[in-house]
Amino acid sequence: MALDSASQDLLFLRAHTANAFADGPVSDETVREIHDLVESVPTASGGQPLRVVLVRSTAARERLLRHMSRGNREKTALAPLVAVLAVERPSAVPDGALQAAYFIIAVRAAGLAAGPMSGFDAEGVGREFFADTEHSALMVVNIGWPTPDGHRPRGPRLDFDQVFSTV
Numbered sequence: 627m628a629l630d631s632a633s634q635d636l637l638f639l640r641a642h643t644a645n646a647f648a649d650g651p652v653s654d655e656t657v658r659e660i661h662d663l664v665e666s667v668p669t670a671s672g673g674q675p676l677r678v679v680l681v682r683s684t685a686a687r688e689r690l691l692r693h694m695s696r697g698n699r700e701k702t703a704l705a706p707l708v709a710v711l712a713v714e715r716p717s718a719v720p721d722g723a724l725q726a727a728y729f730i731i732a733v734r735a736a737g738l739a740a741g742p743m744s745g746f747d748a749e750g751v752g753r754e755f756f757a758d759t760e761h762s763a764l765m766v767v768n769i770g771w772p773t774p775d776g777h778r779p780r781g782p783r784l785d786f787d788q789v790f791s792t793v
Contacts, residue, residue: 637734642777644739645701647770652707656736663732669725675718676725676764679755681708689754694766695745705741705768710751712761722764733769739776741768 627634657680665674681690687703690710694702702708711729713722726742733740743766751763 636737637731641734642739642780644741644768644770644772644776645778646704646773646776647706647739647768648773648776650706650771652738652769652771656738657707660729660732660736663735664725664728667725667728669721671721673718673721674725675713675715675722676729677712677714677759677761678729679710679712681710686755690751690766693747693750693754694743698743698745698766701741702743702766702768706770707768709767709769710755711764711767712752712756713764715760716762719762719764726765726767730767733767737771738769739772742766743768 629637664676669675681687687708690708691699691703709729711722711726713719730740730742746763746766748763751766752761756763
């Protein structure tokens with residue numbers, strides 16, 4: 627492996643979906659560092675379809691919370707930073723999903739924890755944050771500093787032979 631074991635642990639093996647975070651803001655500088663990692667990642671078309679709205683203000687957070695599923699409201703309300711990930715048009719969803727995954731890995735590379743969620747009203751979020759654009763909400767990601775008890779235990783994982791086949 628090109629990555630040492632500590633990097634593999636940080637980015638993949640010890641990565642969990644965060645549901646709670648330690649106190650402390652996520653700086654604009656850290657967000658720029660995340661962007662710098664994500665801007666050049668490979669996608670199927672070589673494009674950069676992902677758009678991100680950072681939800682920092684109380685007013686914007688309240689607008690977002692109205693569209694989150696009941697089980698996601700509290701953790702979204704308490705997260706230090708919330709990112710709404712969107713794509714330019716429906717045909718960009720596959721590349722946007724690739725970039726969203728890279729975004730989550732970049733959040734981890736910055737030493738932060740990420741809680742990606744699909745439990746929200748995408749049309750409602752679109753009206754709130756992308757009304758004058760062609761963008762569609764793809765996912766919402768809570769972001770903050772990790773805490774040891776900020777995630778649930780990892781569920782079972784499929785082994786190699788359940789995932790891979792050779793033809």
